[in-house]
Amino acid sequence: MSLDGFIARPDGRTDEVHAWYSQGDTEVQMPNHDLTFKTDPISAEVIRESFRQLGANVTGRNTFEDAQAWGGQDPMGLPSFIVSHHVPDRWAGPDSPFTFVTDGVARAIALARSAAGDKAVGVAGADIARQCLQLGLLDEIQLHLVPVLLGSGIRLFEDSGSGTIGLEKLRVVETAHVTHLWYRVVK
């Protein structure tokens, strides 16, 4: 997220907010995937820690499409649940690497929890994360705050109008290009 709250430019581009992904020399290998990227050593460890903690992912359809289905499998090689109104033909078969959930976010989270065992469920996509927050299904927020003002674009936190939600700061890890922040959602 940019300091002024945006996760993408108005045209959806994320050059600035994802810049820290490529600012450094430490290679991060996506688990069970041939994707790699290079970032600073501290951020690399933050990302690897997430990989170790997660057992399943829930992603919104828009994020899934934007990522072009990560080349055909979950980016972390985990059970992958996509919240969508419809199941696209291409990913409809029983051998699909993705489970499309058409009856809502809560159902997707329940399925992902079951698949994750004693590990955590990752939630990606601002809209899905906001829905989870409103439904009381979000336990923690991990935020990557980048030193830029975009001025306009797609906000991580749109006006929800649903009142105050308390947070407890768990941890702050800073690098030159990004400040990683962890919060627990107070319920």
Place this chain on the structure above:
Amino acid sequence: MSLDGFIARPDGRTDEVHAWYSQGDTEVQMPNHDLTFKTDPISAEVIRESFRQLGANVTGRNTFEDAQAWGGQDPMGLPSFIVSHHVPDRWAGPDSPFTFVTDGVARAIALARSAAGDKAVGVAGADIARQCLQLGLLDEIQLHLVPVLLGSGIRLFEDSGSGTIGLEKLRVVETAHVTHLWYRVVK
């Protein structure tokens, strides 16, 4: 600022975003003023550091009114410039502790710079700070990020629509109740 970008609730109340001002046992005395408050020792030092660095303040009229003129003098006992469309009768005299500037933010900054000598000029009020940013008059941003989601309210960074502004992170100082962030505006 709340994690979702608000500096006040829709009704202007700042209970949540200013909570860290009263969470702790370390007393901070406002310079040349009988106002005191208690916060945590780290935040107290952050605030005292600001007091030492500042030589004049520029404030928007709304902030001035919300603060009820700080009881009749600048909260830090500094030369105090209020950006306003009109000079209120009550503060119009030559002995007024406030200088009302009716010809714009840039003029107020110029006067404050002159008054501050080799010290910094503080800018308070989201609207005035945004105007300074747009005019290239802001050198640094100091932000106090609090662990709460307000859901709606008055944003610090409204959509400006004026494009990307680069920042350089200078420092992060964390306490349990607030994360203090310093950025340099890249020009």
